[in-house]
Amino acid sequence: MAHAMTAPTGLLRSRDLFVHDGAQLRRIRLSVPVQTLFLAVALFLVGWSAFAAARLVTDTPAAPAARGLEERARLIEQRQALIEAMLVGQPVDPALLAAAGAGSAAAAHAHGPLARLESHQAEQAALVAKALDVRYEVTAGELKKLGLSPARVGAVGGPLEPASGADPTFKALFKSWKRLDTLQDGVFAVPSDKPVRTAAFTSSYGVRSDPFQGRAAMHAGIDLAGPVGTPIYATADGTITDASWNNGGYGNLIKIDHGRGIETRYGHLSAIMVREGQRVHRGEMIARMGSTGRSTGSHLHYEVRIDGRAVNPIPFMKSTDYILALRSPSTGSSMDQVALGGPAINRAK
Secondary structure (H helix, E strand, O other): OEEEEOOOOOOOOOEEEEEEOOOOEEEEEEOHHHHHHHHHHHHHHHHHHHHHHHHHHOHHHHHHHHHHHHHHHHHHHHHHHHHHHHHHOOOOOHHHHHHHOEOOHHHHOOOOHHHHHHHHHHHHHHHHHHHHHHHHHHHHHHHHHOOOOHHHHOOOOOOOOOOOOEOHHHHHHHHHHHHHHHHHHHHOOOOOOOOOOOOEEEEOOEEEEOOOOOOEEEEOOEEEEOOOOOEEEOOOOEEEEEEEEEOOOOEEEEEEEEEOOEEEEEEOOOEEOOOOOOEEOOOOEEEEOEOOOOEOOOEEEEEEEEOOEEEOOHHHOOOOHHHHHHHOOOOOOOHHHOOOEOOOOOEOO
16 A cells, blocks of 8 residues: 655656555655656657557558559559550560550549540550450451462460459450561561562563473463673561472572571572571571573562462562563563573463
């Protein structure tokens, strides 16, 4: 049992504290300095408790919210960069595009400037997806004219899929881009470039009067005349399967396998500058023009074959120079009289 004896006035003054433990009575003197120290400690503890409670109530929830806003802002910037890259046809990292499709359920119901910006960006993404789909259909249509199905040209591996729970708009954008990108990768195997930069078109694909036998025969390619040594270029990416002399009338011959059943042939060459098994790219110089084999003058005999069957190379060329040359008055009816040739083909029926 304790009793305190205090003076009648003053908050802080010397005090006597009597403590009775049941056996004896003890007296404890509390001086003013000691009481002041106790009061300071008590005030510090109360103040610290209030400060800690305030941080718990206010600062802790705000930190995750701030981090969430920063993440949303970075995602918006990333998505915008990808959208702009796709619009101008720049390479896009599929992993980044898939990650950009990851959406936040909380962000979908949020308000404010970022939410409005995300809404506008989603509208942009939907428009870009439609534009990519149109480009795909146009490209597929052009391939079909060449007798090539999009499935044949674009059959390259399994596509990377966006993460589950991805934003539907950006998931659609990803799929549109991936479909077009796969098709465009395959287009590099389509021989659409010029095998010769400048040349005279002297013989077309199809039935013609054979320059050696003087009777109707099938010409499996086109003839492009020029000086001996004129550079010859690969018309698509591929692998050299033959680079040697051919006894069937081609003379010095190069064959390139472009994959997907597509092959090109370059005949009557004066010089071969590649070797069998070598990988070449569209526009790469592979040979020089000549008049070897069954030929009446310096020219290139150029063929495109699909699944081993010769087809007309003209539609494959992205330039209309050769088509315009066919209609030029300067070619006339005498165009089959010079720089002609090619392998011996059975008589047309």
